[in-house]
Amino acid sequence: NAGVTQTPKFRVLKTGQSMTLLCAQDMNHEYMYWYRQDPGMGLRLIHYSVGEGTTAKGEVPDGYNVSRLKKQNFLLGLESAAPSQTSVYFCASSLMVNTEAFFGQGTRLTVV
Amino acid sequence: LAKTTQPISMDSYEGQEVNITCSHNNIATNDYITWYQQFPSQGPRFIIQGYKTKVTNEVASLFIPADRKSSTLSLPRVSLSDTAVYYCLVGRMDSSYKLIFGSGTRLLVRP
Numbered sequence: 001n002a003g004v005t006q007t008p009k010f011r012v013l014k015t016g017q018s019m020t021l022l023c024a025q026d027m028n029h030e031y032m033y034w035y036r037q038d039p040g041m042g043l044r045l046i047h048y049s050v051g052e053g054t055t056a057k058g059e060v061p062d063g064y065n066v067s068r069l070k071k072q073n074f075l076l077g078l079e080s081a082a083p084s085q086t087s088v089y090f091c092a093s094s095l096m097v098n099t100e101a102f103f104g105q106g107t108r109l110t111v112v
Numbered sequence: 113l114a115k116t117t118q119p120i121s122m123d124s125y126e127g128q129e130v131n132i133t134c135s136h137n138n139i140a141t142n143d144y145i146t147w148y149q150q151f152p153s154q155g156p157r158f159i160i161q162g163y164k165t166k167v168t169n170e171v172a173s174l175f176i177p178a179d180r181k182s183s184t185l186s187l188p189r190v191s192l193s194d195t196a197v198y199y200c201l202v203g204r205m206d207s208s209y210k211l212i213f214g215s216g217t218r219l220l221v222r223p
Contacts, residue, residue: 004155033211042199043156043213050207058210090155098144098205103155 002026006091006104013081013111021076021107023091031094032074033058033101034066036087043090049074050097081111114139114202121218130187132217134200137181142204145176145183150197150216159198160185187219195221 007022023032030051035043035058045058052071063085065077074093078085088108094101117135124130136145144163148156160167162174162183173186187194197216203209 031211035213042197042215045210045212048210059212092155092211094211096205097207098146098203098209098211100158100161101148101156101211103157106153106155 004091004093004102004104006089006107008107009105010108011110013078013109015082015111017081018077018079019081019109020078021089021091021109023074023076023093023104025072025074025093025102027093027095027102028071029093029095029102030071031097031101032068033092033094034064034074034076035090035092036060036085037090037106038087046076046089081109083111085109086111114143116200116202116214118198118200118214118217120215121220123220123222124190125222126191127189130190130194130219130221132185132187132198132200132219133182134185134202135182136200136202139180139202140204142206143180143202144205145174145180146201146203147172147174147185148199148201148213150199152196156199156213190219190221192221192223195219 033048034046047066049068091104146161147159150156167174175184199216
């Protein structure tokens, strides 16, 4: 039982490049979330999903897109990376709304 | 969404009990109070959740007064490994809820 797995763990992008971060959970959870965390700051919600095929905007959605084609996967895309998107990205999942959320190990993204 | 206010930081020593208070004056009737812990370079980890009075598990206790306008996370006999950021979240059990974290309280446990 792996829990929540994020791929990749580290990535360096050049400004303007695109990439997709993958979050996979094996707990049959309905809810999934993507966050970013800048140094010394709290987590900020980017997008979330309340079930397969659904997505919704969080606090800081601009510059990111997401998809939840399969219940176990939640993808975060950056179409044109900017240095301001340098951050640590965390994915989380929960069985239902406001139940215990489980987090992945994070993806450290640097945009140069 | 109920706004929460926590101290930015706290210091303690090994073996002491630590109490972190969170204010949530505009908490709604259906809101629950949840606390998460985050170690450096890791994602947050759920600690405890409650609605009223007192909740206790193997890690911590959560005290919620009758008016529910605040809550206190109590960590008994902290150790160096309890050094972390602690987040208080308030929200309801319906689809309107977004799992939004504030700035948290940075707890430093000293030897």
